[in-house]
Every structure is written in structure tokens, then in C-alpha cells.
Amino acid sequence: MSFLVLVVDDEPDVEMLFRQQFRRDLRDNRFTMDFAQSAASALQRIGDAAGASLILILSDINMPGMSGFELLSKAKALRPDVPVIMITAYGDDQTKRKALEGGAEALLTKPIDFVALRNEIDVRVASAA
Template sequence: MSTLILVVDDEPDVEPLFRQQFRRDLRAERFAMAFAPSGYDALRMIGETRDTSLILILSDINMPGMSGLDLLPQAKALRPDVPVIMITAYGDAETCARALEKGAEALLTKPIDFAALRDKIETRLGISA
């Protein structure tokens, strides 16, 4: 069983950015990362994670079609055990409150503080930072 983090974002530069930031972890197989370009793809992938240990979902809020705020309750319904962290370029109080009301564990603003994100991942892996 592999440990998986799902990143949901419609921007094509997100996958190489995350792979670069976590290259050592990925190379050491501490965890794997999967990338979904839409909320719809994310829901399909979440439904297919029965044989993996999905430990975290990171989702952009502003995406065409299904927004991250629309995805959030559906993802939590499929996998209530998996925390969801929302990512947005607009970290206003209203957006943060809406995300937390819908079940998000946290809200990160862009540009992403990868040190803070790494701490959250380490916590999910059961490793003290």
C-alpha cells in the first residue's frame, strides 16, 4: 500500500512545481503525489484510492467547472478520514470561513509556503517536524 497526496489544480505549472519542491520525498518513496486538473477528475481519483493510503488532498479553490469549494464536501463525503487543505490566491476572511465551514482543515494562500505545507505533510505521515 502506497501513501498518496492528491493535488487538485487546473494550472499546468502546479505539477512540476510540487514535484520539484518534494523531489527528495518522491525519490525516496516516502509518499507519492497524484495530480487532478479538475474537481471532477479529483472525485474520480478519490473514488479509486481504495488500495492506497490517501493522507491529504490539496485543492485550489478557483477552478473552472467545479470549484474547490464545490469539491470539498463531496471529497469529504467519499473520504471523511482525509483532511483537505484549500489553496487560493485570494486569502480573504470570507473565503477562509467558507472553506472551513465546508470541512477544510486549513487554507493556504499563493504563493504557497512550502515549509508550512511540509510540516502538515510530516504530521500526516506521523513524523514530528
């Protein structure tokens, strides 16, 4: 069974960064990653992955169009079983509280601590296996 992590960020270089950080995991097929550059595109992918083993959604907060907070509520409505971790450059207490109250599992600040993120993904893979 393939586990899917969906990364949502409007910055085009994010996909390359994540693929580089997790290249060994991706090569070893521990999980796959899908990327969306908008919340609308992410919702489409979440809908398409209804039967797939989507184990984690990582979403930027500040995006044009629909924000990460708006995506959070819609994603939780579609897939309440899938944890969402919000990512932001602004890790203030108010932003963190809003993310957690909205249903996010956690809030990571940029630049992303990939060791902490890898631990989060490892936990999801282990519990889903």
C-alpha cells in the same frame, strides 16, 4: 505502505512545481503525489484510491467547472477520514471561513509556503504510519 497526497489545480505548471519542491520525499518514497487538473478528475482519483492510503488532498478553490468548495463537500462525503487543505490566491477572512466551515483542515494562500506545507504533510505521514 505508500502514502498518497492528491493535488488538485487547473494550472498545468503546478505538478512540476510540487514535484520539484518535494523531489527528495518522492525519490525516497516517503509518499507519492497524484495530480488532477479538475475537480471531476479529482473525484475519480479519490474513488479509485478508496483502498489506498490517501492521507491529504490539496485543492485550489478557483477552477473552471466545479469549484474547489464544491469538490470539498464531495470529497468529504467520499472520504471523511482524509483531511483537505484548500489553496487560493484570495486568502480573505470570508474565503477562509467558508473553507473551514465546509470541512477543510486549513487554507493556504498562493504563493504557497512550501515549508508550512511540508510540515502538514510530515504530520500526516507520521500519524498514518
